[in-house]
Amino acid sequence: MMLKRLYIDNFRCLVNFELKLDPINLLLGANGSGKTSVFDVLRRLQDFLIGDFRVHDVFPVSDLTLWQTGGRQRFEFEVSAGDDLYTYRLLLERESDRRRMRVFEERLDLNDKPLFHCKNGMAQLYRDDHAPGPEYPFDWSLSAVGALHERPDNQKLTRFKHDLAKLIVVRPIPILMERESRGEQERLSHRMENFVSWYRHLAQEYMGAMIALLSELKAVLPGFESLSLKESGEDSRALKAQFSRPGGGKPMLLDFGDLSDGQKMLIALYTLVLGLKDEGVSLFIDEPDNFLALREIQPWLSSLADEVGESVEQAVLISHHPEIINYLGGAHGRWLERDAVGPVRVGQSPKSLPGLLLADTVARGWEK
Amino acid sequence: MSVRIVLLCEDLQLATFMRRFLKRRGWQAHEIREEIAPPGQGSGEQWVRERYPHELTAIRTRGNTALVVGTDADLLSVTERIASLDRQCQAQGVQQRTGQEPVIMVVPKRNIETWFAYLRGDAVNEGDVYPRYVNEADCRDDVRHLDEMCRSQHLRASPPPSLLATCTEYNKMPTKSP
Numbered sequence: 001m002m003l004k005r006l007y008i009d010n011f012r013c014l015v016n017f018e019l020k021l022d023p024i025n026l027l028l029g030a031n032g033s034g035k036t037s038v039f040d041v042l043r044r045l046q047d048f049l050i051g052d053f054r055v056h057d058v059f060p061v062s063d064l065t066l067w068q069t070g071g072r073q074r075f076e077f078e079v080s081a082g083d084d085l086y087t088y089r090l091l092l093e094r095e096s097d098r099r100r101m102r103v104f105e106e107r108l109d110l111n112d113k114p115l116f117h118c119k120n121g122m123a124q125l126y127r128d129d130h131a132p133g134p135e136y137p138f139d140w141s142l143s144a145v146g147a148l149h150e151r152p153d154n155q156k157l158t159r160f161k162h163d164l165a166k167l168i169v170v171r172p173i174p175i176l177m178e179r180e181s182r183g184e185q186e187r188l189s190h191r192m193e194n195f196v197s198w199y200r201h202l203a204q205e206y207m208g209a210m211i212a213l214l215s216e217l218k219a220v221l222p223g224f225e226s227l228s229l230k231e232s233g234e235d236s237r238a239l240k241a242q243f244s245r246p247g248g249g250k251p252m253l254l255d256f257g258d259l260s261d262g263q264k265m266l267i268a269l270y271t272l273v274l275g276l277k278d279e280g281v282s283l284f285i286d287e288p289d290n291f292l293a294l295r296e297i298q299p300w301l302s303s304l305a306d307e308v309g310e311s312v313e314q315a316v317l318i319s320h321h322p323e324i325i326n327y328l329g330g331a332h333g334r335w336l337e338r339d340a341v342g343p344v345r346v347g348q349s350p351k352s353l354p355g356l357l358l359a360d361t362v363a364r365g366w367e368k
Numbered sequence: 369m370s371v372r373i374v375l376l377c378e379d380l381q382l383a384t385f386m387r388r389f390l391k392r393r394g395w396q397a398h399e400i401r402e403e404i405a406p407p408g409q410g411s412g413e414q415w416v417r418e419r420y421p422h423e424l425t426a427i428r429t430r431g432n433t434a435l436v437v438g439t440d441a442d443l444l445s446v447t448e449r450i451a452s453l454d455r456q457c458q459a460q461g462v463q464q465r466t467g468q469e470p471v472i473m474v475v476p477k478r479n480i481e482t483w484f485a486y487l488r489g490d491a492v493n494e495g496d497v498y499p500r501y502v503n504e505a506d507c508r509d510d511v512r513h514l515d516e517m518c519r520s521q522h523l524r525a526s527p528p529p530s531l532l533a534t535c536t537e538y539n540k541m542p543t544k545s546p
Contacts (some may be wrong), residue, residue: 023503220398251533309506330380358407
């Protein structure tokens with residue numbers, strides 16, 4: 001799946017905000033310009049739709065825009081799946097006691113024809129041929145789309161939810177990555193805390209991809225030989241990295257938790273790019289450059305760019321790093337800008353000044 | 369673990385095409401450094417031309433490193449575009465490349481999209497303008513076709529002369545050691 005358009009209204013600094021995306025993009029902008037809020041919305045929409053969360057847990061009242069008086073919050077997104085285009089719309093409103101948000105309207109269309117519509121607690125299901133199906137009352141604290149179970153006549157809606165699970169929105173923080181796994185996990189947590197459990201799932205499901213991953217890691221991590229999951233207790237597995245010893249001798253088997261932050265980050269980043277072969281995932285990665293050495297950034301970035309359209313359907317990054325800005329910012333940058341504490345806008349693609357690289361132009365504030 | 373090839377390119381599309389080709393020939397991403405002209409104001413061709421003498425000096429100092437220069441011929445001939453790079457060296461007091469140095473000129477005419485159209489199987493001429501890809505990585509099939517032709521040492525009929533010239537240049541690329 002590929003996220004083509006996102007619309008957000010009345011969420012933190014995002015008011016009447018629209019972002020259109022390509023297969024690969026870099027979100028640029030000053031701190032406080034709303035880049036991370038965009039990723040937050042995506043992750044929360046995913047939690048709401050396929051994570052069984054209640055709306056007031058995912059979208060608390062405190063995230064309404066401070067200077068807006070209205071109590072309604074709107075989210076819309078369009079995702080392409082092959083030649084099809086799904087449009088999802090969610091309108092939330094503040095409950096009368098003003099403490100919580102509730103679902104006022106939720107709608108899913110495929111190629112502008114309805115698959116589902118729920119308004120004011122009344123849900124209308126449509127079949128795959130868009131003919132009206134059953135109508136029924138529904139709890140307005142939950143996603144009615146998310147609650148639907150797969151049936152022979154709602155395959156298109158089911159495919160939407162299945163594809164939504166391929167959206168990976170992360171901000172990797174190596175120090176938070178757990179040392180071992182108590183079970184396989186299909187979904188990565190926001191800061192990749194559960195990386196080892198996710199890796200355990202991949203190692204089980206995507207063995208071919210793991211071979212390519214290990215080969216790539218050998219090329220970029222000096223002395224690296226392999227990764228393996230070793231039993232460390234009942235149901236527990238510890239991730240171990242094997243390194244050759246300088247000058248030969250028995251290889252060293254290091255606990256993943258004992259690797260440097262940079263080594264963990266490299267393993268995590270290459271696993272994101274290569275670990276889900278042929279799944280067509282959409283990667284949204286906030287500051288992938290953290291902890292990487294200067295010469296490690298571009299090879300990872302070019303590997304990512306080469307996978308877009310193959311194992312990765314879409315890649316959207318947030319970064320302030322000059323390497324990434326110079327590589328992607330000119331051709332694929334989306335510049336988010338904001339005056340003081342006003343709403344965020346997507347400005348024109350930043351341009352470098354003659355004789356300066358784009359990152360140098362941005363560093364001087366001369367991009368506009 | 370250090371860089372063995374520097375790609376000096378006038379845009380991301382040319383760099384993507386060359387990087388993907390080199391990777392198919394056995395080079396790895398960490399062995400390739402891409403230096404790409406910043407888009408926006410100013411010409412990518414001019415940026416490459418002005419940077420070329422510096423990169424040439426750097427690879428001579430370093431040794432055991434190839435320099436691949438990617439720039440469109442546009443309305444010039446391939447020979448004229450390469451001569452403009454040589455003149456820039458002369459102007460900056462840097463010795464021009466010699467035939468023995470691993471300095472490879474990749475100069476598509478009119479531009480890289482001409483080669484893509486040829487590699488897709490179209491009949492092309494080097495004067496027309498052919499469509500661009502939205503995503504640079506979409507050239508993957510074109511790169512694969514070129515690699516297959518190189519391996520069989522036989523280009524499909526009527527190749528663009530600028531592509532033939534680059535095949536000759538490519539013979540100067542160092543052999544990839546295991």
